[in-house]
Amino acid sequence: MKIDDAFLKIFWGFLLVWIDIRIMIDILADPIGFYLIYSGIRSIVSKIPIGKKAEVLAILLVIFSIPTVLTSEPTAPVSGVTFSEWNWYFTILNIAVLILIFYMFQIINEITKQSGNQAFHKRAFRIGVIYFIVMFITQISSTFAINLLLESLMPIALILLIAGIIMHIVFLVLLDEVRKLKIELD
Amino acid sequence: MKDRYLWIGLFIVVCSILGNSLYFQSKQLEQPIFLNHYYETYAQHESPLTFYYLSNISEPVEVSYVTIDGVTFQPSIHNVFTMWTNDPYIPNYEQKFTHHYLQSVTLQFPVQDIPYAGKDGIWTFNEMRVTFTNGQTIDATIGEVKVINTLNDTDALVERRASTDNYNKSNYLSVLKPITINSITIPFSEEVSKNVLTRIMLDPKVINNPPTSQDFPFWYKDKFDIEPNENNVYVSNANLYPIHLERDDWIKLYTTFNPDHKSYFEFYIKLHGTTNDGETFEYNVLIGERVYLTQQDVNEIIAEKQGGHKK
Numbered sequence: 001m002k003i004d005d006a007f008l009k010i011f012w013g014f015l016l017v018w019i020d021i022r023i024m025i026d027i028l029a030d031p032i033g034f035y036l037i038y039s040g041i042r043s044i045v046s047k048i049p050i051g052k053k054a055e056v057l058a059i060l061l062v063i064f065s066i067p068t069v070l071t072s073e074p075t076a077p078v079s080g081v082t083f084s085e086w087n088w089y090f091t092i093l094n095i096a097v098l099i100l101i102f103y104m105f106q107i108i109n110e111i112t113k114q115s116g117n118q119a120f121h122k123r124a125f126r127i128g129v130i131y132f133i134v135m136f137i138t139q140i141s142s143t144f145a146i147n148l149l150l151e152s153l154m155p156i157a158l159i160l161l162i163a164g165i166i167m168h169i170v171f172l173v174l175l176d177e178v179r180k181l182k183i184e185l186d
Numbered sequence: 187m188k189d190r191y192l193w194i195g196l197f198i199v200v201c202s203i204l205g206n207s208l209y210f211q212s213k214q215l216e217q218p219i220f221l222n223h224y225y226e227t228y229a230q231h232e233s234p235l236t237f238y239y240l241s242n243i244s245e246p247v248e249v250s251y252v253t254i255d256g257v258t259f260q261p262s263i264h265n266v267f268t269m270w271t272n273d274p275y276i277p278n279y280e281q282k283f284t285h286h287y288l289q290s291v292t293l294q295f296p297v298q299d300i301p302y303a304g305k306d307g308i309w310t311f312n313e314m315r316v317t318f319t320n321g322q323t324i325d326a327t328i329g330e331v332k333v334i335n336t337l338n339d340t341d342a343l344v345e346r347r348a349s350t351d352n353y354n355k356s357n358y359l360s361v362l363k364p365i366t367i368n369s370i371t372i373p374f375s376e377e378v379s380k381n382v383l384t385r386i387m388l389d390p391k392v393i394n395n396p397p398t399s400q401d402f403p404f405w406y407k408d409k410f411d412i413e414p415n416e417n418n419v420y421v422s423n424a425n426l427y428p429i430h431l432e433r434d435d436w437i438k439l440y441t442t443f444n445p446d447h448k449s450y451f452e453f454y455i456k457l458h459g460t461t462n463d464g465e466t467f468e469y470n471v472l473i474g475e476r477v478y479l480t481q482q483d484v485n486e487i488i489a490e491k492q493g494g495h496k497k
Binding site: 139146147 | 189191192195196198199202203205206207209210213282283284285
């Protein structure tokens with residue numbers, strides 16, 4: 001199995017997960033995205049054993065993300081904070097996706113190490129570290145949202161939102177770069 | 187990339203979620219809390235009175251109806267709900283705080299519905315049973331409201347001007363007939379007088395022996411500059427009376443509220459006196475004061491009111 005086919009699937013998988021286009025339902029359904037990720041990882045997991053965790057988590061997410069087809073993540077409601085089951089569901093889903101991306105970075109790390117391209121290996125590692133620092137700060141800040149006035153949170157929320165989008169794009173570009181390595185795994 | 191860092195990070199995030207959830211829960215009110223209102227109104231004016239309460243920001247509630255001394259009153263302004271709209275419910279609120287809304291309900295007391303007790307023709311209540319649109323019913327202490335049956339006014343005085351500047355109100359009165367003012371009183375003496383200072387300004391020729399020292403409440407000394415006998419303004423107290431006023435004389439009332447007060451006021455300052463014909467009269471000057479709450483005020487109000495419940 002060539003790594004570029006696998007990473008093409010993974011690339012499209014994450015794109016589907018992150019892009020929501022809703023016409024009554026989410027037509028770019030998250031479960032399909034997670035399935036593509038699962039399918040991509042499965043094709044290379046025999047060569048990269050560290051990917052086993054990502055494979056298991058991706059197939060679990062295919063099932064776990066089914067409700068997102070019909071429900072969108074609740075935005076801050078006008079009436080203030082609601083503390084519904086849906087908030088908990090999306091909190092768990094977001095954390096699970098974060099774990100999946102961590103495992104993806106482990107796979108990328110392994111592949112770039114094997115590729116022998118030291119500079120690329122180092123860069124990929126650094127991107128992973130920055131990605132997780134940004135996401136960690138975002139996750140921590142969002143837990144304080146219920147105890148702070150929404151208005152006072154706006155500037156930092158906006159900065160983190162932009163930083164998050166940038167990191168998502170950087171991650172997608174990195175997936176594409178790994179694909180272009182076109183290496184054969186032994 | 188060691189798994190350990192991921193799990194440490196996630197552990198911190200989970201702790202933060204739990205900590206914030208617990209803190210959020212601890213700030214929730216079991217039931218809305220009504221603030222203190224000191225309102226006085228004349229039945230025939232039928233002027234509506236607005237009552238303020240704190241509700242959870244996660245669960246704002248509107249008042250459906252209230253029952254006072256067995257009589258039910260509907261809010262005079264209803265929220266309009268339309269059947270076909272999917273719009274989420276937008277609460278009507280006066281102020282927004284971290285965990286709470288300050289909401290209000292406006293009630294009208296039609297003359298025919300008022301249960302007068304006693305000979306003085308004053309209906310006084312301190313509590314009301316409030317039913318909210320979510321079905322919850324609470325007994326709320328609301329301060330004190332007096333609905334007075336008959337208004338005794340006089341044609342010896344007339345109010346020419348009234349102005350408001352933050353915590354200071356001034357009312358300018360003209361004298362139409364020769365009168366003697368024997369006292370000036372404010373209602374709800376205990377609770378209100380702690381937070382209100384009434385001073386009067388008189389023409390120097392009217393005062394024979396101006397008081398040499400004046401008695402200011404501590405909060406006034408704390409918050410405002412005091413200049414002794416500034417511009418012939420005197421703190422209203424027994425030594426000042428009686429005051430004899432001729433036709434075309436004037437009297438100016440200065441009413442100052444303690445800037446730290448946390449209640450709503452609407453009442454009449456009463457000038458008691460006699461005309462030269464020997465008739466006694468009282469003249470009413472309407473004073474209203476709303477509070478603008480800070481987050482700290484809200485915390486204190488909740489602590490006070492909830493502390494009171496547990497006793």
